[in-house]
Amino acid sequence: MLDAPSYSLKPFFVSAVSVDIVIFGFENKSLRVLLVQRGVEPYMNRWALPGEMVKANENLDAAADRVLFELTSMNEVYLEQVASFGAPERHPAGRAFTVAYYSLIGTSAHPVSPNGWAKHAQYFDINELPDLAFDHADVLNACLERLRERVRMRPIGFELLPRTFSLSDLQNLYESILGETLDKRNFRKKILSMGIVEDTGDLQSNVNHRPAKLYRFDESRYEALVKKGFSFTV
Amino acid sequence: MLDAPSYSLKPFFVSAVSVDIVIFGFENKSLRVLLVQRGVEPYMNRWALPGEMVKANENLDAAADRVLFELTSMNEVYLEQVASFGAPERHPAGRAFTVAYYSLIGTSAHPVSPNGWAKHAQYFDINELPDLAFDHADVLNACLERLRERVRMRPIGFELLPRTFSLSDLQNLYESILGETLDKRNFRKKILSMGIVEDTGDLQSNVNHRPAKLYRFDESRYEALVKKGFSFTV
DNA sequence: TCAAAAGTGTTTCCAATACACCCATGG
DNA sequence: CCATGGGTGTATTGGAAACACTTTTGA
Numbered sequence: 001m002l003d004a005p006s007y008s009l010k011p012f013f014v015s016a017v018s019v020d021i022v023i024f025g026f027e028n029k030s031l032r033v034l035l036v037q038r039g040v041e042p043y044m045n046r047w048a049l050p051g052e053m054v055k056a057n058e059n060l061d062a063a064a065d066r067v068l069f070e071l072t073s074m075n076e077v078y079l080e081q082v083a084s085f086g087a088p089e090r091h092p093a094g095r096a097f098t099v100a101y102y103s104l105i106g107t108s109a110h111p112v113s114p115n116g117w118a119k120h121a122q123y124f125d126i127n128e129l130p131d132l133a134f135d136h137a138d139v140l141n142a143c144l145e146r147l148r149e150r151v152r153m154r155p156i157g158f159e160l161l162p163r164t165f166s167l168s169d170l171q172n173l174y175e176s177i178l179g180e181t182l183d184k185r186n187f188r189k190k191i192l193s194m195g196i197v198e199d200t201g202d203l204q205s206n207v208n209h210r211p212a213k214l215y216r217f218d219e220s221r222y223e224a225l226v227k228k229g230f231s232f233t234v
Numbered sequence: 235m236l237d238a239p240s241y242s243l244k245p246f247f248v249s250a251v252s253v254d255i256v257i258f259g260f261e262n263k264s265l266r267v268l269l270v271q272r273g274v275e276p277y278m279n280r281w282a283l284p285g286e287m288v289k290a291n292e293n294l295d296a297a298a299d300r301v302l303f304e305l306t307s308m309n310e311v312y313l314e315q316v317a318s319f320g321a322p323e324r325h326p327a328g329r330a331f332t333v334a335y336y337s338l339i340g341t342s343a344h345p346v347s348p349n350g351w352a353k354h355a356q357y358f359d360i361n362e363l364p365d366l367a368f369d370h371a372d373v374l375n376a377c378l379e380r381l382r383e384r385v386r387m388r389p390i391g392f393e394l395l396p397r398t399f400s401l402s403d404l405q406n407l408y409e410s411i412l413g414e415t416l417d418k419r420n421f422r423k424k425i426l427s428m429g430i431v432e433d434t435g436d437l438q439s440n441v442n443h444r445p446a447k448l449y450r451f452d453e454s455r456y457e458a459l460v461k462k463g464f465s466f467t468v
Numbered sequence: 469t470c471a472a473a474a475g476t477g478t479t480t481c482c483a484a485t486a487c488a489c490c491c492a493t494g495g
Numbered sequence: 496c497c498a499t500g501g502g503t504g505t506a507t508t509g510g511a512a513a514c515a516c517t518t519t520t521g522a
Contacts, residue, residue, distance in 0.1 A: 015251060017320065017331050056329065060320045084318045084333045086251065086294045095290065097251050097331070099318045168501070185503070186485065209499040210492035402474070419476070420512065443472040444519035475518070484509080491502070 015095040019063045020051035020136065021079075022102040022143035023072070026160040031126040031176040033140065034071070036118035042092050043133035049140065050118070051098065064101040070115050078104040078159045082146045083139075090135050102143035104159035126176070151177050155196060155232050158217040164200050166212035167191060174234060187234075194232065196222045249329040253297045254285035254370065255313075256336040256377035257306070260394040265360040265410040267374065268305070270352035276326045277367035283374065284355070285332065298335040304349050312338040312393045316380045317373075324369050336377035338393035360410070385411050389430060389466050392451040398434050400446035401425060408468060421468075428466065430456045 023034035035047040050071050054063040064079055079101055086097040114121040124130065132140065151157050157173050158165075171187050191197060197215040204211040222232070257268035269281040284305050288297040298313055313335055320331040348355040358364065366374065385391050391407050392399075405421050425431060431449040438445040456466070 015249065017249060017251065054320065057322045059322065060318060060331075081317055083315055084294060086288065086333070088291045088293065097294075099320070166501085183485075183487085184501090185487085188502080189504095190484090204501095206494085207500080208494040210501045212501055400474085417512070417514085418474090419514085422475080423477095424511090438474095440521090441473080442521040444474045444521095446474055469522105471522085472520090473518100474520095476516090478514090480511100480513080482509105482511080485507080487505090489503090491500105493499090493501100495496105495498090 015097060016091075017054045018051050018096065018098045019054060019060060019067060020049040020098045020100050020139055021064055021067050022049060022082075022100065022140050023068065024102060024104050024147065024160065025107070025123055026173055026176070027107055027123070029172045029176060031173075032123040033126060033129065034112070034121060034123050035130070035132070036071070036114050037120040037122075038117060038133060039119040040117045045119075046133040047124075047130045048133035049100075049136045050121070054099075060099050064099075064103075068103055068105075070113070071121060072105060072110045072112060074105055074110060078156055080146070080150070083142050085135055085139060087135065098139070100139045100143055102147055104147075104156060106160065107162050148178060152234050153232065155217065155222055157234075164202065164214040164216050166204060166214060168212060170197075170215075190234065194225075194230075196225065196232070249331060250325075251288045252285050252330060252332045253288060253294060253301060254283040254332045254334050254373055255298055255301055256283060256316075256334065256374050257302065258336060258338050258381065258394065259341070259357055260407055260410070261341055261357070263406045263410060265407075266357040267360060267363065268346065268355060268357050269364070269366070270305070270348050271354040271356075272351060272367060273353035274351045279353075280367040281358075281364045282367035283334075283370045284352070288333075294333050298333075298337075302337055302339075304347070305355060306339060306344045306346060308339055308344065312390055314380070314384070317376045319369055319373060321369065332373070334373045334377055336381055338381075338390060340394065341396050382412060386468050387466065389451065389456055391468075398436065398448040398450050400438060400448060401431075402446055404431075404449075424468065428459075428464075430459065430466070 025032045025034060034050065036050050037047050038044055050067055052063065052067050052070075054060060058066070060081065061079065064081075065075075065077075068077055068079065069075055080103075082100045082102055084097060084099045086095075088095060090096060090098075112121040126144070129137075129140070131137075151174070157170065157177070160173055161169055167188050168184075170191065171182055171184065174187070175181055196218055198218045198221070200214045200216055202214045204214065259266045259268060268284065270284050271281050272278055284301055286297065286301050286304075288294060292300070294315065295313065298315075299309075299311075302311055302313065303309055314337075316334045316336055318331060318333045320329075322329060324330060324332075346355040360378070363371075363374070365371075385408070391404065391411070394407055395403055401422050402418075404425065405416055405418065408421070409415055430452055432452045432455070434448045434450055436448045438448065
């Protein structure tokens with residue numbers, strides 16, 4: 001640790017700082033959250049958000065990246081800090097602060113390896129969540145609200161889809177995040193008119209209906225438009 | 235402190251958690267921030283955001299309220315948590331996390347009483363800020379961005395004005411927060427058409443130009459409209 | 469009578485909304 | 496030939512933006 005000069009920190013009490021992450025995924029037309037089942041006290045066997053203590057020389061964002069990587073083996077994922085929680089009684093063992101993040105990871109078919117304190121890890125439909133440990137229900141809600149805000153303002157929805165997707169996929173995604181239905185023709189008109197998705201020329205295959213065109217998000221085109229004053233909204 | 239049962243927290247290192255607050259005020263057509271000049275090491279004599287350690291049994295929000303009250307003697311002020319900062323090297327004395335808040339307090343003519351580690355407290359124009367201690371410039375920026383976002387979506391601008399104000403006051407406020415000029419006629423049309431400000435019947439006095447009508451924000455009317463689906467935007 | 473800011477309407481344009489039918493594929 | 500979702504266009508409306516002059520007061 002660092003030296004303690006004359007003006008050293010004198011914390012009033014022992015406390016711990018952790019990060020907790022709401023990992024959103026999208027599959028089967030519904031928004032999902034990755035939860036882990038605790039294998040230790042307190043809240044043994046309860047489902048909880050993945051999270052870990054922040055290490056001595058680690059940035060908050062780095063701690064969040066680490067938790068995400070250990071659980072999903074995924075790197076360079078969309079990650080946004082949302083809020084911090086520190087009610088004195090939120091952890092029965094002592095004063096525990098947590099910094100909440102949410103992340104978006106592509107179609108949720110990932111190897112998922114629970115670590116030390118977790119027995120299982122599993123995606124849950126956002127509308128069918130179990131009781132959560134600690135104040136994790138509040139944490140999750142804050143993150144969901146933030147996602148709803150952001151997804152209307154920034155083209156981050158694409159992070160939850162495979163590299164190529166149909167416009168219906170995209171619409172389903174928005175509908176499940178926002179919890180409302182959207183008009184098909186207006187939605188398509190809007191997305192296509194922005195000029196930030198590109199027709200790949202490919203079609204869906206092996207579907208028992210008319211195959212949809214597949215698009216991809218054109219990030220460099222988006223960046224260029226932003227420079228000219230464009231701003232994304234759904 | 236709490237008992238430490240078998241599953242007690244074992245923090246990896248000693249750390250401190252504080253809150254820092256960006257206190258916004260508005261005067262003389264410009265947005266201001268209340269800063270304190272440090273009277274202790276590190277960063278002796280540098281200007282910094284007001285802030286304190288969180289106490290052992292104190293909520294984060296309560297700590298922010300406390301800092302605000304000790305400095306301004308004001309209670310029940312608009313306060314919003316923005317983000318947390320915890321880079322390992324942000325405090326030379328050890329690992330220090332901080333949770334950033336911003337608050338809006340009415341026309342900045344308040345008694346301001348700097349506490350222990352602060353020599354002076356003073357409002358600075360948002361465009362004429364001094365060098366700040368620690369990473370407080372980043373903290374301030376995050377709060378300013380958040381304020382800009384919020385002020386377009388929620389009627390919080392009124393918190394920065396006296397109970398009665400002219401429409402030009404309101405427009406000046408928005409212009410200094412957003413950093414852009416607005417069209418007078420369109421602005422007034424928009425505000426008046428929302429029906430959330432009420433004409434008090436009074437006029438400005440002792441101004442050497444045509445006196446402006448004074449309005450007041452009608453919060454209960456706003457709440458009622460929100461229930462009917464209204465949403466504020468500037 | 470001058471300086472300073474208050475106050476006021478109209479037109480134009482574009483984006484949001486509402487809305488219903490035909491098409492391509494696999495089974 | 497049926498079921499399933501894919502794909503398409505138009506008319507209407509309401510809000511956003513652009514824009515310039517007259518009014519009231521104190522000095």
